[in-house]
Amino acid sequence: MxxxxxxxxxxxxxxxxxxxxxxxxxxxxxxxxxEVRSFPLADGGEGTVESLVRSTEGAFRTDEVTGPLGEKVKAVWGILGDRRTAVIEMAEASGITLLAEKDLNPYATTTFGTGELIGKALDYGVDKVILGIGGSATNDGGAGMAAALGAELLDKEGRPLPHGGKTLLDLHEIRTDHMDKRIFSTQFITACDVDNPLCGPRGASAVFGPQKGATPEMVEVLDQALSHYGKQIHKYLKKDIMFEEGAGAAGGLGAGLMAFLNAELKQGIDIVLDSIxxxxxxxxxxxxxxxxxxxxxxxxxxxxxxxxxxxxxxxxxxxxxxxxxxxxxxxxxxxxxxxxxxxxxxxxxxxxxxxxxxxxxxxxxxxxxxxxxxxxxxxxxxxxxxxx
Known part of the structure; x- marks a missing residue:
């Protein structure tokens, strides 16, 4: 049996x-x-790294990266058994559980550490990266992630934008000339189980902002910032991601992954089951x-x-x-x-x-x-x- x-x-x-x-x-x-074959699962959120690493007899890795508010955190990620695929949970670097409730501030939180984890995976030599993007503390549209990988997000004076969701209001130009070239030979698959667009009543700020500490006034500002961000992405990257399903996931990280990494967004459980x-x-x-x-x-x-x-x-x-x-x-x-x-x-x-x-x-x-x-x-x- x-x-x-x-x-x-x-x-x-x-x-x-x-x-x-x-x-x-x-x-x-x-x-x-x-004969019992055991496959502990996750659906793309918490536990995805552990599930895929254990099921494929891969290996866990730990690196120090930038946390949601700029502090240093220890983040665990994994290499699957094929030694060619990395699996990352953005919550390890940019997650809401890394902050006390009093410190939640989507105006300032960043996905920079998630970008650093992607860079660590590229350093390992993988050609495929699976990203779980649940549990974020951020609302920066993945701008921090992109910056960590070499994208330049500049204000009118040509200065790099500070971290956070609110500063996207000042985004004047996007340059990708110095982005990590290894990105373009790597497949990025994102576990995303929501279909929210980037902006509007069902967008990242309105739906998910309050649980990250946003007041009604902050939600309005953050939505305007992401709307401006989406327009600048269309202008400079020639990608219209504003109303793509899943663009609003993880405070707009879904949009950033599609725009900067050409990531494919798929249902999390399908990614996990396919990988094993x-x-x-x-x-x-x-x-x-x-x-x-x-x-x-x-x-x-x-x-x-x-x-x-x-x-x-x-x-x-x-x-x-x-x-x-x-x-x-x-x-x-x-x-x-x-x-x-x-x-x-x-x-x-x-x-x-x-x-x-x-x-x-x-x-x-x-x-x-x-x-x-x-x-x-x-x-x-x-x-x-x-x-x-």
């Missing part, structure tokens, strides 16, 4: 690696000789276990269980979703290839209890599922369940 465990993390309780380990223990209680060649892994599998902290209708928008279900459906491999909790809309995922859903909560419980005992509860739930599976299909080498 061959099975696959491919969960996301239970945020605040277990990492994806820990969930996968508990799932495997549950399987082994019933099928001790089962998940389709090939599925061939010959009897079933897949997936899951996340909370499964509901939001899972339909590019979360790990949906991605796993859709891939497995192509190969008629049954998928069982084991999550911390199940909420409104989770049954919609039946159409995405998931056959059955289970919560680790067997009785009324507090969130504190479920978080504290999540590992044993996952193992127990999986063991019970395997007992049912064994009683029904123990004489069938490949499960007859299909998605038809």
């Amino acid at each position: 061959k099975c696959i465990v491919a969960p996301d993390s239970y945020k605040g309780s277990l990492s994806a690696v820990e969930v996968a380990r508990s799932m495997e223990e549950g399987i082994k209680q019933v099928f001790p000789s089962c 060649d998940f389709n090939a892994v599925l061939k010959g599998a009897d079933f897949v276990l997936t899951g996340e902290g909370k499964t509901d209708r939001q899972t339909l928008f590019g979360k790990a269980p949906m991605g796993v279900g859709m891939r497995a459906k192509q190969f008629n491999v049954p998928v069982f979703c084991i999550s911390g909790s199940l909420s409104d809309g989770y049954t919609l995922l039946e159409e995405k290839g998931i056959h059955a859903f289970f919560s680790i909560s067997h009785e009324p419980s507090t969130l504190e209890y479920l978080s504290s005992y999540a590992g044993p509860l996952v193992e127990e739930t999986v063991e019970n599922i395997m007992k049912v599976y064994a009683s029904v299909y123990k004489n069938t080498p490949v499960s007859p369940l299909t998605n038809g």
Whole structure:
């Protein structure tokens, strides 16, 4: 028997690696000789570096780079097992969790450190960079990232703009003559699960600015700054990225990546599954276990269980979703290839209890599922369940 465990993390309780380990223990209680292949997942946000590095037997690296407000931070990134692909989470250098709430200031925060991490990856010699851009503290449109890679963003006096989102109002000229030439021979793929444009009511400033510390007055100024930035990009780089889907992601970093690095924006879970060649892994599998902290209708928008279900459906491999909790809309995922859903909560419980005992509860739930599976299909080498 061959099975696959491919969960996301239970945020605040277990990492994806820990969930996968508990799932495997549950399987082994019933099928001790089962070949279990473990692929802890992420959907392009937090945990993407760990997921891809571990799944491909790559290597972690740590470098000191510029933080959101100019301070130095230690940022972890990774090289995949092919030794040609780097994976970076912008939150490691420019993330909101790096700042105390009182220090949040999208007028001043910068993506410069993210650009420095990209430079470190280029120094390693990669020809492909995967970027997760969730959890940003910034609203600078990726201007800091571009500057770190040699772009010149100048005011009317020909002086480099200071860091931050507000200073884009003073952007007068963009020069790319001195950008790192290695960029043009490198493929950049960005994990982006939002379709917000750069500006306007659904833009970076209006939708995401308040959670980064922007007041209503600041949102208006920042939106004007990004609008001006988009027009200058069109003028000097000949790229119209203002209303591209995903341009507003990560405070406009999506726009900057498209404009300066010709990055392709893709759904995060697809990037992760492609990078571990998940389709090939599925061939010959009897079933897949997936899951996340909370499964509901939001899972339909590019979360790990949906991605796993859709891939497995192509190969008629049954998928069982084991999550911390199940909420409104989770049954919609039946159409995405998931056959059955289970919560680790067997009785009324507090969130504190479920978080504290999540590992044993996952193992127990999986063991019970395997007992049912064994009683029904123990004489069938490949499960007859299909998605038809």
